[in-house]
Amino acid sequence: MRRANEASVSELTGAKAGTTVQIVADPTRTGAGYENSESLLVRDAGALSATICLVATALGLTSCAMGRTGTEICRRAGLWEPFIGLGAVHVGSRI
Numbered sequence: 089m090r091r092a093n094e095a096s097v098s099e100l101t102g103a104k105a106g107t108t109v110q111i112v113a114d115p116t117r118t119g120a121g122y123e124n125s126e127s128l129l130v131r132d133a134g135a136l137s138a139t140i141c142l143v144a145t146a147l148g149l150t151s152c153a154m155g156r157t158g159t160e161i162c163r164r165a166g167l168w169e170p171f172i173g174l175g176a177v178h179v180g181s182r183i
Contacts, residue, residue: 092160092161092164093110093161096154096156096158096161097154100152100155100156101152101154103152103178103180105180105181106150106178106181107178107179107180108154108176108177108178108179109140109176109177109178109179110158110161110162110165110173110176111133111136111158111173111175111176111177112158112162112167112171112172112174113129113133113171113174114170114171114172115129115170115172129172129174130174132174133174133175134175137153137175137177138153140177140179141177144177144179148182149179149182150179150181150182151177151178151179151180152177152178153176153177154175154176154177154178156175156176157173157174157175158173158174158175158176159172159173160173161173161176
């Protein structure tokens with residue numbers, strides 16, 4: 089899993105170091121209470137990604153919202169259905 093994430097991060101950003109926060113959800117839990125729950129999950133993941141980026145900046149770190157959902161990374165981590173990846177943010181130090 090770690091190598092898959094490193095390869096994905098390197099391909100998307102060129103970063104060789106840092107930490108990736110993978111956003112994961114169980115859509116069956118949200119779907120039990122909301123119609124069109126996938127839309128809500130995507131919006132919440134976007135808000136969480138933006139918040140992580142803002143906090144990283146406030147701490148003097150760099151951050152990049154990854155252009156991937158990350159479901160494959162979840163599977164490699166042993167998180168099977170119903171879990172899905174909803175995005176990721178890579179955080180690192182300034183050069």
